[in-house]
Amino acid sequence: MNDGLPTTFVRQELVSERPAPVKTTGLVGFLRTRLFNSPTNILVTIICALLLGVVLVPAIKFLLIDAVWRGTDRNACLQENAGRVVGACWPFIQAKFGQFIYGFYPEPERWRVNLTFLLAAVLLLPLLIPRLPAKGLNAGLFFLAFPVVAFFLLHGGGLDGFxxxxxxxxxxxxxxxxxxxxxxxxxxxxxxxxxxxxxxxxxxxxxxxxxxxxxxxxxxxxxxxxxxxxxxxxxxxxxxxxxxxxxxxxxxxxxxxxxxxxxxxxxxxxxxxxxxxxxxxxxxGGLPVVDTRLWGGLLVTLVVSVTGIVASMPVGIALALGRRSTIPLIRIFSIAFIEVWRGVPLITVLFFATYMLPLFVPTGITIDGLMRALIGIALFAGAYQAEVVRGGLAAIPRGQGEAANALGLSWWKTTFLIVLPQALRHVIPGLVNSFIALFKDTSLVSIVALFDLLGQLRAAFADPVWSTPTTAFTGFAFVGLVYFMFCFGMSRYSLFVENRLNAHRRN
Incomplete structure (x- = not known):
């Protein structure tokens, strides 16, 4: 009997040890929680690993292990001369590297292209780093001053007036x-x-x-x-x-x-x-004139893609705002423009800009072939950007504009200070997706006699000095790596910007 008093129990044995907690961090934790946490995921992981092995192992073997790294002509990349299985013929890339970058740009003048690339990097990198100051001045120099300086550097010539x-x-x-x-x-x-x-x-x-x-x-x-x-x-x-x-x-x-x-x-x-x-x-008189028909390679790819991306954004924003306008004439024009340009392929646009655009310009005014292609690509991309931006505008609640009107802000201030910044933040993935697609579509300019990176690669295949069974695979692998580097860079930077702008939404 305890007579109402609390009883005390003293254990005579030690409690057995508990099992260690499952590790959820590090490589082991990642494998356990993401790849092998269920029978289905285990099966999917094994299948994906087999597929990667089937694809990556031969690719690495071709590009690195069996590759030929030194040589002066096709003989170095022939199997009977090498005495083994021959993979990538990298001497071909080394011999044609200048052509891939500059096209047929005269060698004594290629310093102008290098200087243009350097100026672009110097002005663009500070613009991409959020913490650096003077963004307004930097943007003005990159978007307004740099194109003019780059034109006179690359094309040459002088001014006879202003x-x-x-x-x-x-x-x-x-x-x-x-x-x-x-x-x-x-x-x-x-x-x-x-x-x-x-x-x-x-x-x-x-x-x-x-x-x-x-x-x-x-x-x-x-x-x-x-x-x-x-x-x-x-x-x-x-x-x-x-x-x-x-x-x-x-x-x-x-x-x-x-x-x-x-x-x-x-x-x-x-x-x-x-x-x-x-x-x-x-x-x-300026620098010696280099006709744009001599431009090629990565130079043309970057000129066309960067110009198209930069020029298509204001066109797309204007068309998106015009499509939502309450003025019937502006709305009908914007809708017609978007539907017409989205309803034709880019090849048709390039042919139209190259061969029919000169018929619509005033007498005595000529437009360079590269400039015609740039105009067509900018308008074509602008029609697609308009729909992306319009999707962002539709995602903004109407109360944002009503609150701005209640504060006495004009339509311009409401649109460009309140509505449009929020809309662009919502559609960053769509915009960057269009940029990446435009960067890759620059290869279509070869049909109007403009040799971009891919066009220069095809022209290099015609050289009998480097005609081997693996030359074509090596060239396409090199160009694919270049395109992947630029596209992957744009994708990762857009993800960084998206996470930074949406940091306030995190839980």
């Missing part, structure tokens, strides 16, 4: 085309029986409009001719353009009250432009 001369020549060319079209229409009306009087009247009306425009353009034409007749037309045109643009920015920026900052920024920009012109000697 903005006033170019704008006047462009407007005059358009006006001449309008007048010529009206003249042809009037001539057609004189020989047409049914609609002849109507066509003749319409042609004469167009000619009259062209004549009025020419009178309005006469002061600009006179000023352009006076600038060209001067001893240093580039500097005079630059000075006049700087004065006019800076004055407009000063007035539109608030005048004496708040217009000083736009004025200083404008003057500093034109001073930088003048410094670049002086350093590169653009007022004295």
């Amino acid at each position: 903005a006033l001369s170019w704008i006047t020549s462009l407007l005059s060319g358009f006006n001449d085309s309008i007048g010529e079209g009206g003249h042809k229409l009037a001539m057609a009306g004189e020989t047409t029986a049914v609609l002849g009087p109507l066509l003749w009247l319409l042609g004469k009306l167009i000619m009259a409009v062209s004549l009025v425009i020419s009178w309005l353009l006469y002061p600009l034409v006179w000023l352009r001719d006076a600038i060209q007749a001067a001893g240093r037309p580039v500097w005079i045109d630059l000075l006049l353009t700087a004065v006019i643009v800076s004055a407009l920015l000063f007035v539109l920026g608030g005048g004496m009250r708040t217009g000083w900052r736009p004025l200083i920024m404008s003057l500093a920009t034109f001073a930088g432009i003048g410094l670049v012109i002086a350093i590169m000697g653009l007022d004295r």
